[in-house]
Amino acid sequence: MKISLLGGRLVGPISYEHSGPIHLLDKIESIFLDQGKILAIGNPPKDFVPDETIDLNGLCIAPGLVDLAARLREPGFEYKATLESEMRAALNGGVTSLSCPPDTDPPLDEPGLVEMLKHRAKGLRAAALYPLGAMTVGLRGEIITEMAELAEAGCIGFGHPGALFTDTQVLLRAMQYAKSFGFTLWVHPCDHFLSRNGVAHSGAVAGRLGLSGVPVMAETVALHTIFELMRATGARVHLCRLSSAEGVSLLRQAKSQQLNVTADVSVHHLHLIDIDIGYFDSKMRMDPPFRSQRDRAALREAVQMGVIDAICSDHTPLDDDEKQLPFADASPGSSALELLLPLALKWGSEDRIAMAQIVDKLTRQPAQVLGVEAGVIRPGAVADLCIFDPESAWIVSERSLLSQGKHTPFLGRELIGMNKMTIVQGEVVIDKLRV
Amino acid sequence: MRSTIGDFLGRQDDAAGMALSPVAKARRRLVNLPDTISEGRSVIEAGPGSASLDAEQSLSRIASQLDAKARQDGLHRTLIGIHRGGAWVARRLHDMLCATNQQGFAQRPGFLSSVYHRDDYGHNAQRRALSAKVAGTTELPFEVNGSCIVLVDDVLYTGRTIRAALNELFDYGRPAKVELAILLDRGGRELPIQADFSGGTVALASRQAALLSQDEGGVLSFSIVER
């Protein structure tokens, strides 16, 4: 289908040529789509007769967002959420490509499971799915998985969600094996023993509230171990959900030593700190925990400077039974696919960062971490687009979220920035513009 | 709330500068009360007129009533003052009675707080009322069983405080007899309770309150306040 998108404010990583240089732009341009791809930017090609013309009137057009971590709850946790509902939520949030962690039930440690998942996703008009495989069988941290088979089935990397397993020897072997094939390992820098039973950032707030703490040491000790093994093996590692200033500092050092490392941060950690737990608000229960003001400032700076490569949603749909519990008993996590964009924009406007830069960290940068062609608007690229209104205010409520997970720290709050239209492979799948 | 109406009307010392006894001064101040405190409604009604509001006079009156009764029936009575105004009255009363009738009033007075049995608890009553600082505590250092008790209070109005005080008293034992001595009866009873010994009667509007105060010299005086 030929579509003309007229008068939009193109913002983010753009290239005017098929394989030319990419620039971070913010300008009014029109885009022309055909057969699921972007045909041209700026002026329509000769003899281009659109089947549909959409006047964007200055609304922002960005590449479809690329989310590095969104739990879809299938297989195994269908009572919490389904592929349909969560893919719908992703599209509603302007996310057109996403990676899901392997902690499903059973975990994604067999090619058959991965194939089934990809097949299910294809059947829906959904975001492109890039599953992460399990690094070890059953996620038990003992035996490494058949990474090559899993990669063939579609895994773009191999991960271990949550605190790192304790057998360092296994991690070393996993790195060596992954390096042999050129695979990326996704690890959470979190020491198992130092973080055991912890539910909040070790500090004055947790001390006052009588909550078990997770010290920053849990992150730095794990980072030291990971970097040391990386030096020995030359493996490529992506660090998931950095949380502390000291962690950022170690990461910066590692990058300066040319270690093949990338990192992401959950969009929540750019906003919330330990004090926000307030009177034991279970919605603030998160892994890693929200740390101090100083840590938040360091994370924000790190993203801005590129030390942290990408911002993700860490979307985790949970039901009432898991959240309406005393703080330490509640399950960690928050529903975030639909909040990724406005929360990232909020950070940008607070720290006065150009919108194009913000968009870049939600599109091209995460795509690079995934190693896929996505997140850039250029002629010839798949037409995955996120059209949003950066001024539109809305209240986060159970009704306004399409995800089955309704628990987020921002419930009841007003956010600015709303996705108005999502285009996947040249097809309008979310249309809140023309209703 | 501690000053008298006389103070509001301006201090009026004896023009000739004569030294007056504190009691006399108090009387002087009270006699200067205007007839009408509230709009269009006369305050002073039956009884001995404005003298009912003279606390010291009323005190003397009930002291002699009690003394006379004690001589007549020969019973040994124990005074119990109801916090807080009644407690002051009970102490003064006991001092006066001991001077004239040691035998009939030998026992030192007890004190009683009626708060735990009040009937307006939880019905928007003043919250601080349960605090021991404000409400005082019940101290009855004698055997209640079989005793002749005189409950002493400053103002008798609806009768609810006396009802609560009786309940409190009976938590300590079973007296042989309970009588009531009151400095000022302002009418308006809502329960079947009457004073056996009364210093005087005055009718007040419902939004008025009669408040007893005691100065450093121990002298008692009433003031009328509007809510």
Place this chain on the structure above:
Amino acid sequence: MPNPQLTANGELKHLLTIEGLPKALINGILDTAKGFLGVNTRDVKKVPLLRGKSVFNLFFENSTRTRTTFEIAATRLSADVVNLNINTSSAAKGESLLDTIDNLVAMHADMFVVRHASSGAPFLIAEHVDRTRGSDVHVINAGDGRHAHPTQGLLDMYTIRHFKRDFTELRVAVVGDVLHSRVARSDIHALTTLGVPEVRVIGPLTLLPSGLEQMGCQVYTDMKTGLKDVDVIIILRLQNERMRGALLPSAQEYFKHYGLTQEKLELAKSDAIVMHPGPMNRGVEIDSAVADGPQAVILEQVTFGIAVRMAVMSMLAEAA
């Protein structure tokens, strides 16, 4: 964030933690408790203030001693008391915490006394009843995880006030496993709110949480230095699990360096009082000679505890 314990007028509608309670309110509770002490020594130890009210003791964590004191306090106020030991009943069948609460509210409970192993549980309950039932159900925290034990904090303050009068001149030492102690946290908040100029915390580093300085305490790892010239010593219970959790090597070593003996007591002021929330581990955190000695006021704490709980319950029941 509005304090969930107070009404819009600043009156107490739940007692969840001492933190955040205004000084005047704490003093008001202590003053009210004073009156109730008198009730507990009469022949008829009962006043009708809570007559007809239903008080539910919801103990998710076992504690006969605390439950009993609350039961006595409620009974002396003429309330009807129902004791629920949740771990043996509905929770074991998988009923959620809030479902349990809803069921009890449907039985017209007026007041919940809650003890729970997780910090913050009473807040969850209070917020839930406020949302579903408005202002006529009250929650008292009888101990939540490591977070707070406000009635214990209040009775400890009552005890100190009874023996020492003026808080603003005192040095108070809290000794022991502060990391795991809700009593310690409540005591610290109360002491600092009431204006105690020196609150000392004494213990090995493994038993002290972070953030103590921010709570207004001075930290001592040497008991002999820490006890010098103090007026009040609060000894905390050491639980056996601490030895197993690699926090301490042995009870003997603990007693040698952190147990209160007569010798160490002499470093404090000669009229210093010794307190303990109970139950005591004799020979672990406190020597029998001290526990049974003239400076210990541990039994008085128990007596005051009932009066303080009566005060709290009557003040809550009065709230509009």
